Amino acid sequence: MNETLSSLFQEEIQVIGASRTDAGVHAYGNVAVFDTTARIPAEKIPYALNRRLPEDIRIQKAVQVADDFHPRRCESRKTYEYRILNTPFLIPQKRLYAHWTYYDLDVERMRRAAKCLIGEHDFKSFCSVNTQAESTVRTIYELDVCRKEDSPEEIVIRVTGNGFLYNMVRIIAGTLIEVGRGRLEPEDVMRMLEAKDRRAGGPTAPAKGLTLVGYHFVENEEITKKEI
Amino acid sequence: MNETLSSLFQEEIQVIGASRTDAGVHAYGNVAVFDTTARIPAEKIPYALNRRLPEDIRIQKAVQVADDFHPRRCESRKTYEYRILNTPFLIPQKRLYAHWTYYDLDVERMRRAAKCLIGEHDFKSFCSVNTQAESTVRTIYELDVCRKEDSPEEIVIRVTGNGFLYNMVRIIAGTLIEVGRGRLEPEDVMRMLEAKDRRAGGPTAPAKGLTLVGYHFVENEEITKKEI
Numbered sequence: 061m062n063e064t065l066s067s068l069f070q071e072e073i074q075v076i077g078a079s080r081t082d083a084g085v086h087a088y089g090n091v092a093v094f095d096t097t098a099r100i101p102a103e104k105i106p107y108a109l110n111r112r113l114p115e116d117i118r119i120q121k122a123v124q125v126a127d128d129f130h131p132r133r134c135e136s137r138k139t140y141e142y143r144i145l146n147t148p149f150l151i152p153q154k155r156l157y158a159h160w161t162y163y164d165l166d167v168e169r170m171r172r173a174a175k176c177l178i179g180e181h182d183f184k185s186f187c188s189v190n191t192q193a194e195s196t197v198r199t200i201y202e203l204d205v206c207r208k209e210d211s212p213e214e215i216v217i218r219v220t221g222n223g224f225l226y227n228m229v230r231i232i233a234g235t236l237i238e239v240g241r242g243r244l245e246p247e248d249v250m251r252m253l254e255a256k257d258r259r260a261g262g263p264t265a266p267a268k269g270l271t272l273v274g275y276h277f278v279e280n281e282e283i284t285k286k287e288i
Numbered sequence: 289m290n291e292t293l294s295s296l297f298q299e300e301i302q303v304i305g306a307s308r309t310d311a312g313v314h315a316y317g318n319v320a321v322f323d324t325t326a327r328i329p330a331e332k333i334p335y336a337l338n339r340r341l342p343e344d345i346r347i348q349k350a351v352q353v354a355d356d357f358h359p360r361r362c363e364s365r366k367t368y369e370y371r372i373l374n375t376p377f378l379i380p381q382k383r384l385y386a387h388w389t390y391y392d393l394d395v396e397r398m399r400r401a402a403k404c405l406i407g408e409h410d411f412k413s414f415c416s417v418n419t420q421a422e423s424t425v426r427t428i429y430e431l432d433v434c435r436k437e438d439s440p441e442e443i444v445i446r447v448t449g450n451g452f453l454y455n456m457v458r459i460i461a462g463t464l465i466e467v468g469r470g471r472l473e474p475e476d477v478m479r480m481l482e483a484k485d486r487r488a489g490g491p492t493a494p495a496k497g498l499t500l501v502g503y504h505f506v507e508n509e510e511i512t513k514k515e516i
Contacts (some may be wrong), residue, residue, distance in 0.1 A: 086381060106377060116380045149334060152344045153314060153385055153499075210438055271381075 061092070064112045069098045078131035078275055079138065082227070084267030086157060088120075089139070089274035091131050135278035137201065138224065142217040142233040143269050151213070158214065159233075159269030165215060165240030170205040172246035173239040174217070176253070177232060178203050185252045185261035186232055187225035196256075198223050205236060215240075218273075227264050235262025289320070292340045297326045306359035306503055307366065310455070312495030314385060316348075317367070317502035319359050363506035365429065366452065370445040370461040370497050379441070386442065387461075387497030393443060393468030398433040400474035401467040402445070404481070405460060406431050413480045413489040414460055415453035424484075426451050433464060443468075446501075455492050463490025 065073035078091040100108070105122040113119070143158040145151060150160045177186075177200055184196040202220040207213075217233050235252065238244040244262065252260045293301035306319040328336070333350040341347070371386040373379060378388045405414075405428055412424040430448040435441075445461050463480065466472040472490065480488045 088379070088381065110377055115378060115383055118377045118380050120377060149338055149346050149348060150343065151316070152346050153316065155343055156384075157381055 061117075064109065065094060065096075068108055068112060069096050069100075071097065076131060078136070079272055081270075081272055082230075082267050085270045085272070086268075087272035089272055091275045093125065093129060093131050131275075131277075135222065137220055137222055137276040137278065138272065139202075139218065139220040139274040139276075140224070140229045141271050141273050142219075142229060142265065143271070144215040144217070144233075144237065145213060146215050147213045154214070156268065157271065159266045161237060161241075163237075163241040165237065166242070167205055167207055167215060167240065169242075169246055170215075170217075170236045170240040173236055173244075173249045174203045174205050174232075176246070176249040181253050182256055183225055183228055183253070184256040185258055186228050186235070187258060188227040188231075188264070189258050190226070192226075196225055198225065198228070203232070230264045230267065230270055231261050233269065234265035237265060238262045289345075292337065293322060293324075296336055296340060297324050297328075299325065304359060306364070307500055309498075309500055310458075310495050313498045313500070314496075315500035317500055319503045321353065321357060321359050359503075359505070363450065365448055365450055365504040365506065366500065367430075367446065367448040367502040367504075368452070368457045369499050369501050370447075370457060370493065371499070372443040372445070372461075372465065372497060373441060374443050375441045382442070384496065385499065387494045389465060389469075391465075391469040393465065394470070395433055395435055395443060395468065397470075397474055398443075398445075398464045398468040401464055401472075401477045402431040402433050402460075404474070404477040409481050410484055411453055411456055411481070412484040413486055414456050414463070415486060416455040416459075416492070417486050418454070420454075424453055426453065426456070431460070458492045458495065458498055459489050461497065462493035465493060466490045 061075055062073055065075065073094050073096060075092040075094045078093075079087070081087055081090075102122045102124045106119040109119045109122075144165065145154050145158040145160040146162075146165050147160070148162050180197060180199040182197050187196055198221055200219060200221040202218070204218050205215065206218075207215055217236060219229060219232065235244070235249065239246055239249070252262070289303050290301055293303065301322050301324060303320040303322045306321075307315070309315055309318075330350045330352045334347040337347045372393065373382050373386040373388040374390075374393050375388070376390050408425060408427040410425050415424055426449055428447060428449040430446070432446050433443065434446075435443055445464060447457060447460065463472065463477065467474055467477070480490070
């Protein structure tokens with residue numbers, strides 16, 4: 061990305077990304093910021109950049125922001141989706157962006173477990189031990205589990221929070237899957253939170269099911285939606 | 289496939305496929321038949337076979353059929369879908385199973401053009417010249433164009449017929465795209481059919497947008513749905 065931008069603008073460009081995702085995780089709502097002295101209008105940048113980028117990366121939109129805007133130093137809300145393909149056999153054309161599991165999952169149970177995680181909590185049990193975060197307290201505003209209306213074999217876990225710890229969404233997904241297949245009770249999730257110990261949490265679900273879908277920046281008490 | 293089956297059954301197996309698709313075309317409703325002396329119950333075969341197949345091929349179902357059943361020698365109806373991603377920028381996670389075009393397509397015009405193709409016609413103008421087919425007359429029972437309700441940026445051309453000539457669905461799709469972007473009138477399609485000449489037809493749309501979605505075999509005046 062730095063290289064492509066530097067070659068386009070003919071000057072050294074360093075992007076600041078809003079979110080680093082693990083290897084194998086997808087994103088279609090990521091945000092990155094850079095400084096440039098070039099006078100190309102912001103709305104022209106996606107066209108110029110997309111021509112130079114590989115097919116699996118696409119810039120959807122570019123806007124000029126305040127000079128002091130830093131995507132990781134302002135309050136924001138991130139939304140992730142974890143997709144589960146719940147079928148007896150893997151569906152090949154859906155294998156790249158979903159985690160396949162053949163255990164029949166009970167979405168109602170998963171939803172009950174998910175409710176316990178909404179709000180401000182210490183998510184230490186839902187965070188990989190090698191985290192560098194100082195505090196493990198985060199707020200989840202929304203956490204829902206549902207089957208897609210047009211393809212009920214796909215279960216989507218959608219979560220919005222003010223930030224997520226290392227592997228946190230994947231551990232939440234892994235835990236909800238255990239609840240859905242009956243190996244954990246929805247109420248066990250409360251005990252996991254209280255334990256504040258990674259060993260109490262559920263397994264980390266595979267990266268391929270996870271997609272960062274959106275970013276909201278909170279400015280002056282108002283939420284500005286930057287991307288979908 | 290022959291190799292995987294032969295190794296599973298420990299005898300030489302030769303499958304007869306119902307449909308050969310061009311390179312790059314997808315299928316999730318293809319049908320294949322084989323003879324075996326093995327006594328494995330048919331419903332167990334998918335489990336055993338899927339374990340040995342690469343992730344991009346999955347057997348959904350196996351059933352025992354009459355000894356003389358030949359998938360290409362009985363009357364059948366095939367359904368194909370051609371998917372178009374109609375957005376200003378390519379959407380990376382949809383790039384593998386759809387043809388991306390940024391020209392704004394008018395679905396209503398495409399639908400009017402599609403109507404001209406329904407019925408029994410000589411589709412010579414919609415068939416690659418290097419066909420080996422004896423007759424170029426085919427019947428299209430259904431040909432519809434619509435935007436997906438949950439993602440209106442995806443246009444799906446769905447066609448059911450008693451058989452399709454070499455590249456026929458891709459040429460129909462390429463022609464409808466030309467109509468949709470205003471380079472052809474819906475009525476031009478009538479003239480194309482009458483010309484009975486490939487040079488009169490529209491361009492061949494790329495293979496990646498095309499998926500064979502289903503097969504129906506017509507038996508004793510009754511249609512048996514074998515796969516979705």
